[in-house]
Amino acid sequence: MTPMYTISKDSEGVILTCQDCPHIERVNVFHSSLGSQRTQAALAMFEHNRTAHHKDPMLAPLTKNYGRMEQW
Numbered sequence: 001m002t003p004m005y006t007i008s009k010d011s012e013g014v015i016l017t018c019q020d021c022p023h024i025e026r027v028n029v030f031h032s033s034l035g036s037q038r039t040q041a042a043l044a045m046f047e048h049n050r051t052a053h054h055k056d057p058m059l060a061p062l063t064k065n066y067g068r069m070e071q072w
């Protein structure tokens with residue numbers, strides 16, 4: 001799967017930049033129950049792509065295979 005974002009990191013946390021627009025997802029608060037900062041940022045960017053760009057690569061063509069998201 002082609003990444004939908006570029007990932008970088010600074011002293012405050014993880015930054016994901018959308019490749020289709022200037023949108024940025026920054027995660028600088030660590031919630032251990034939700035996984036790593038990178039995982040949280042990736043999920044936020046995934047949601048951005050789904051809502052802003054109507055991209056949903058996780059669902060095509062494996063519409064029923066939601067379990068794969070757990071591997072993030």
Ligand SMILES: [Zn+2]
Binds near residue numbers: 020022023048
């Ligand atoms: Zn975007």
